[in-house]
Amino acid sequence: MASDPxxxxxxxxxxxxxxxxxxxxxxxxxxxCLEQGDHLSDRDFPSRRDDYELARYSEFxxxxxxxxxxxxxxxxxEDSCITPVNWNGVGGSTINFLGHWPRMKxxxxxxxxxxxxxxxxxxxxxxxxPFYDMNDANIGVSGLGxxxxxxxxxxxxxxxxxxxxxQTLAMGFNRLGWHWWPSDxxxxxxxxxxxxRCVNAGTCDLGCAAGAKGGTNFTxxxxxxxxxxxxxxxxxxxxxxxxxxxxxxKGVLYHESDGRVHEQKAEMVIMACxxxxxxxxxxxxxxxxFPDGLANRSGLVGKNLMFHPLTGVAxxxxxxxxxxxxPMACSILSQEFYESDPSRGFVRGYGLHSGRSTxxxxxALGGFGIDNPIPxxxxxxxxxxxxxxxxxxxxxVTEDLPEEHNCVTLDPELTDDDGIPAPRIxxxxxxxTRAMLKHxxxxxxxxxxxxxxxxxxPNDSDKVWWRAGWHQMGTCRMGNDPESSVVDGWGRSHDVKxxxxxxxxxxxxxxxxxxxxxxQALALYIGDRIKANIANLFD
Amino acid sequence: xxxxxxxxxxxxxxxxILDQLVPGSRERNIPGAGEIGVADYLxxxxxxxxxxxxxxxRLLARASGLxxxxxxxxxxxxxxxxxxxxxxxxxxxxKGYYSRPDMRAKVGVGAHPVxxxxxxxAQESAEFMDSLIEPxxxxxxxxxxxxxxxxx
Numbered sequence: 001m002a003s004d005p006x007x008x009x010x011x012x013x014x015x016x017x018x019x020x021x022x023x024x025x026x027x028x029x030x031x032x033c034l035e036q037g038d039h040l041s042d043r044d045f046p047s048r049r050d051d052y053e054l055a056r057y058s059e060f061x062x063x064x065x066x067x068x069x070x071x072x073x074x075x076x077x078e079d080s081c082i083t084p085v086n087w088n089g090v091g092g093s094t095i096n097f098l099g100h101w102p103r104m105k106x107x108x109x110x111x112x113x114x115x116x117x118x119x120x121x122x123x124x125x126x127x128x129x130p131f132y133d134m135n136d137a138n139i140g141v142s143g144l145g146x147x148x149x150x151x152x153x154x155x156x157x158x159x160x161x162x163x164x165x166x167q168t169l170a171m172g173f174n175r176l177g178w179h180w181w182p183s184d185x186x187x188x189x190x191x192x193x194x195x196x197r198c199v200n201a202g203t204c205d206l207g208c209a210a211g212a213k214g215g216t217n218f219t220x221x222x223x224x225x226x227x228x229x230x231x232x233x234x235x236x237x238x239x240x241x242x243x244x245x246x247x248x249x250k251g252v253l254y255h256e257s258d259g260r261v262h263e264q265k266a267e268m269v270i271m272a273c274x275x276x277x278x279x280x281x282x283x284x285x286x287x288x289x290f291p292d293g294l295a296n297r298s299g300l301v302g303k304n305l306m307f308h309p310l311t312g313v314a315x316x317x318x319x320x321x322x323x324x325x326x327p328m329a330c331s332i333l334s335q336e337f338y339e340s341d342p343s344r345g346f347v348r349g350y351g352l353h354s355g356r357s358t359x360x361x362x363x364a365l366g367g368f369g370i371d372n373p374i375p376x377x378x379x380x381x382x383x384x385x386x387x388x389x390x391x392x393x394x395x396x397v398t399e400d401l402p403e404e405h406n407c408v409t410l411d412p413e414l415t416d417d418d419g420i421p422a423p424r425i426x427x428x429x430x431x432x433t434r435a436m437l438k439h440x441x442x443x444x445x446x447x448x449x450x451x452x453x454x455x456x457x458p459n460d461s462d463k464v465w466w467r468a469g470w471h472q473m474g475t476c477r478m479g480n481d482p483e484s485s486v487v488d489g490w491g492r493s494h495d496v497k498x499x500x501x502x503x504x505x506x507x508x509x510x511x512x513x514x515x516x517x518x519x520q521a522l523a524l525y526i527g528d529r530i531k532a533n534i535a536n537l538f539d
Numbered sequence: 540x541x542x543x544x545x546x547x548x549x550x551x552x553x554x555x556i557l558d559q560l561v562p563g564s565r566e567r568n569i570p571g572a573g574e575i576g577v578a579d580y581l582x583x584x585x586x587x588x589x590x591x592x593x594x595x596x597r598l599l600a601r602a603s604g605l606x607x608x609x610x611x612x613x614x615x616x617x618x619x620x621x622x623x624x625x626x627x628x629x630x631x632x633x634k635g636y637y638s639r640p641d642m643r644a645k646v647g648v649g650a651h652p653v654x655x656x657x658x659x660x661a662q663e664s665a666e667f668m669d670s671l672i673e674p675x676x677x678x679x680x681x682x683x684x685x686x687x688x689x690x691x
Contacts, residue, residue: 047654051638106684114685124686144668148680159668161660167671174674181675182668189662199657209654324648325658339683360646361637365630373629376560377611385567389647 006032006230009252009266011237011281013037014092016503017272018220019135019520021229023527027534031229034254034264036236037071037089040217045207052206053361060206062096063467064088070257071234073416073423075276077469080427082307084276084469090233091217093274094516097470098204098329099186099213100353101141102513103132103521105150107339111401111509115340117347118401118509122480122489123525129153131521131528139214139520140192143184149335160189160198165321165392166331169354172451178336183353185330186214186516202324202356205368213327235262238420240269240285240294242496247289248538249499255418268498268537272523275305275472275505279408280423282476295476295493300486302409304402304474306510309429309464311437312355312367313444314393315453321392323357328368329514331356334394337443338512346435350398350512352444357391360384369465387457394447396440398433399512402474429464437464471515473507490529491522497538502526543585543592545578549599553578555609556602556617560632569645572636580635581628591631594624 007029010017021031046055057066062085064072069088077083087095106125111118129151137156145154159182162170166182173180187204188197198212211218225231234257241263243250251265271278279302285294293301334352337344358368364384366372374383406427414422429437445456479485482494487506493499502523504515511518530537545553554573563571585592598621605613618625636642640650649658663671 045654048652050640050652052652054634054638057634105682106686107682110685114683125684126686144672146676148676148678149682151680151682151684161662163660167663170671174671177674177678179675179678179681181672199653199655200660201653201657203653210657320647322647322658322660326660339681359637360643360648361634364633364637371630373626373633376629377614378562380560381562381564381569384646385564385569 003262003264005251005265005267006030007267008032008270009034009264009268010270010272011252012092012272012274012277012503013090013216013221013231014272014274015094015216015516016519016523017092017270018216018224019523020270020272020502020527021224022138022220023524024530025224025227025229027531032264032266033229033231034235034237034252035090035231035233038233039090040095040207042207042209042211045209047201047203047206047209052203053359055206056362060096062086062205062470070417073420074414076411076414076422076424080425081429081464081466082309082427082469083466084425084472085467086274090221090231091215093470094215095207095217096205097516099327100329100514101143101184101186101517102333102351103150103184104511104513104518105338108509108511111348115347119479119484121508122478125151128518128521128525131524132517135517135520135524139186139219140188140195141184141186141214142189144182147181149179149181149338155184157189157192160185160187160327160330162331163322163326163356164319165323165356166354168317168321169392169394169447169451170332172447173334175450176447178334178447180332180334183330183333184517185327187327187330188212198327200326202326202328202359204328236418236420237281238418240281240499242285242287242289242294244287244289247496249496259418268500270500270502272503274503275475276408276423276425278501278503278505279475280410283410284421290495295486295495295499297495298483298486300477300484302475303404303407304477305406305408305425305427305472306400306402306474306507307427307469308397308400308471308510308512309433309437310369310395310397310468311441311459311464312393312395313441313448313459314391314457315448315451316387316455316457317390317392317453320389321357323391324359326356328358329353329355334447337440344439346432346439348399348401348512350396350436350440352440352447353395353397355393355395357388357393360388363388369467371466392448392451392453394444396437396444397512398436398440400433400510401430402477402509403430408475471504471510473504473510473515476501476505477508478506479508491526500526500530543582543595545582549603550578552599552602552609553581556614557632559609559611559614560629561636567645572632575636575639575642577632577635580638581631584631591627594627597621598624598628
């Protein structure tokens with residue numbers, strides 16, 4: 001069955017799909033977005049229930065292999081120390097992300113020139129800066145201007161409270177003379193644009209029922225649907241179709257929820273499925289013109305997968321830290337060790353994030369992202385009564401450098417419910433990353449002790465967090481050279497002139513910050529380039 | 540869905556295991572996991588997850604054969620001899636215990652669903668934040684900017 005052709009077909013209704021749709025709205029082109037999941041009403045978010053924490057281990061897990069909902073596809077992570085996490089539905093992973101919103105820094109776009117690693121991006125920070133600003137205004141970003149770790153900018157809303165925990169850690173950083181700053185967050189510190197300010201529920205990953213978190217379900221999509229963008233849900237794309245004569249994309253095949261296959265024709269296809277979903281779809285879209293996968297003449301589709309490997313250090317203080325009160329991931333951020341320093345024994349750097357503590361069940365089960373329950377028996381009672389309430393921690397978030405052996409491929413056996421091959425993740429930590437993590441752990445201990453921790457909790461594992469695969473980058477990277485990149489400097493496939501990619505897969509390097517601010521800024525930038533080149537877009 | 544059936548004797552055995560896993564504190568008026576009926580939660584889970592039901596039955600069978608009854612040594616024995624089943628029981632016990640709003644409150648977290656009321660966290664005053672960030676501001680810019688003349 002075929003539907004009427006559209007001008008623009010966007011695959012995926014998450015962070016980047018929504019942002020590019022907003023950018024292209026003014027062109028008055030007919031825009032259709034296909035989303036494999038559905039709308040999720042804020043009334044259905046688990047945070048309205050008494051037993052809200054249970055949802056984190058079942059239907060609202062960040063791990064699709066645990067959720068196993070109809071709209072999810074399985075991911076084979078047996079050959080990886082980190083498993084990808086996500087949400088499939090309108091809003092994508094902005095439904096269950098934590099809303100931490102740091103920008104990448106100028107040096108992140110020039111790692112080859114500055115540090116001899118990775119590759120330089122085909123654009124720079126200053127090109128992207130106006131699009132960061134534009135997106136921050138659309139999302140409602142809270143933060144404090146004047147951060148000396150960045151060229152000047154000021155978030156549109158004042159910062160959220162950093163709370164007792166943030167204040168305590170900030171004083172520790174000050175004692176050491178280290179950088180810190182209140183986190184930029186995609187979370188409202190004030191009522192804004194018809195949305196309610198943050199109520200400090202502390203369960204951002206379970207869906208923000210207040211609408212304070214800037215998921216695209218609350219920001220872009222209501223506006224887009226009112227403006228006539230068609231959002232077709234429960235529509236899982238199977239493959240992208242190519243015209244055998246022109247070599248251009250001509251549309252997609254997709255499954256409705258009953259499994260039936262439909263064809264949707266389009267003048268332009270935009271992929272917005274992030275760093276695992278997009279290469280999966282391109283690799284599955286084979287034809288005589290593209291036997292190794294669509295837009296894959298470079299052989300780099302799926303290669304250079306980057307995450308942000310994480311580890312955490314926690315200290316026990318004398319006073320109650322009330323770490324469960326306030327947005328989970330966002331209090332303050334230190335970028336003291338972000339830029340390269342050869343004396344440290346590794347290249348590039350990391351951030352020290354003061355996430356708040358988690359809720360009791362999650363803490364007892366090992367923490368956010370880890371399955372490693374705390375001891376039972378009298379030790380359990382002691383920990384929950386005399387440690388948990390007094391905890392403050394720092395998370396070490398490292399830059400991950402691109403390496404071709406870290407990759408997404410198609411699993412030869414595992415499929416989703418519609419028979420589409422599942423992605424298979426092959427990923428291991430580099431020695432550079434391990435050195436960074438070790439350095440970060442030691443510095444985090446110093447900071448916690450300087451802040452007044454009476455002791456540091458032992459970390460008896462050298463493993464990184466298993467469910468740390470929020471940030472999926474690099475698998476269809478940008479570049480000027482078709483031999484060494486998948487898309488050009490404005491997201492257009494080198495091989496297929498009417499195919500664009502706007503998600504985290506086009507990152508050239510990862511930086512050491514949460515990527516969504518940059519993903520959406522890039523989508524707006526690409527939208528701007530499409531509009532500027534509209535007269536000869538497919539030449 | 541029918542709940543996992545457990546004769547009273549087995550339920551008492553399970554409750555005593557649970558009180559060892561998450562013991563109460565008389566001093567702080569906190570009941571243990573067996574005392575507050577986490578066994579009921581486990582029975583619900585077992586009725587929905589055959590794998591867990593089988594694990595629970597194997598554990599209870601082994602525990603009922605322990606001559607000296609249920610104490611910390613007996614639990615350690617179960618942990619060592621049936622590590623997979625024990626790990627499942629421990630995880631589900633923590634879930635059952637801390638999904639209870641009243642038990643959450645015992646460790647300082649609100650008993651209420653977190654939406655819509657959340658928690659009151661006072662906004663720091665501008666004067667306080669200014670004084671806190673002053674040492675950071677005083678250092679001046681410290682990023683590398685290859686896009687600006689004079690940058691690295």
